Amino acid sequence: NAGVTQTPKFRVLKTGQSMTLLCAQDMNHEYMYWYRQDPGMGLRLIHYSVGEGTTAKGEVPDGYNVSRLKKQNFLLGLESAAPSQTSVYFCASSYWTGGYGYTFGSGTRLTVV
């Protein structure tokens, strides 16, 4: 019963370093999303994908890139990390949102120093 798996769970980066967060789902969902959670700001959408090979910008896309080469995987990249990207990142997937919402991963806590 894996659902949505995120790796890594924790990471500390130095300013200017790059990294990739991996999200994998085993539910054959078409839609996948990357959110960041910051205190008092709730969950804000970074990028999303409506199917394999597609990506689109969300509410706060600057400083991030994504790729969906395989239906089950959605990668979030930080090319040059900044302290403002210190956050908890959540990946989610769904068939559709009409009443059942998303299945979330357990999150990646990223600190940029």
Place this chain on the structure above:
Amino acid sequence: DQQVKQNSPSLSVQEGRISILNCDYTNSMFDYFLWYKKYPAEGPTFLISISSIKDKNEDGRFTVFLNKSAKHLSLHIVPSQPGDSAVYFCAANNAGNMLTFGGGTRLMVKP
């Protein structure tokens, strides 16, 4: 410009009493509203939803009320239990399949 707002960052309730969590929205095009529950170090999990054509949906101890004229929804938990202590996010859906989340309310249920 937050389209979904939860104005109370925290709420403390005694075990057995009612918990009422509130959410306001500005976009009249939202057609579905959802509540998610989040424990520390875990991802949010879906709790209950309501369509914009309804004004109430009930699931066990959880009831969501929607007041479209006021653009307001609320989640009632009766009776509240210590295991309900978590952060609750209100979310709204538009036809584009994107969820917009509120800032969350931390509920603490005291034994």
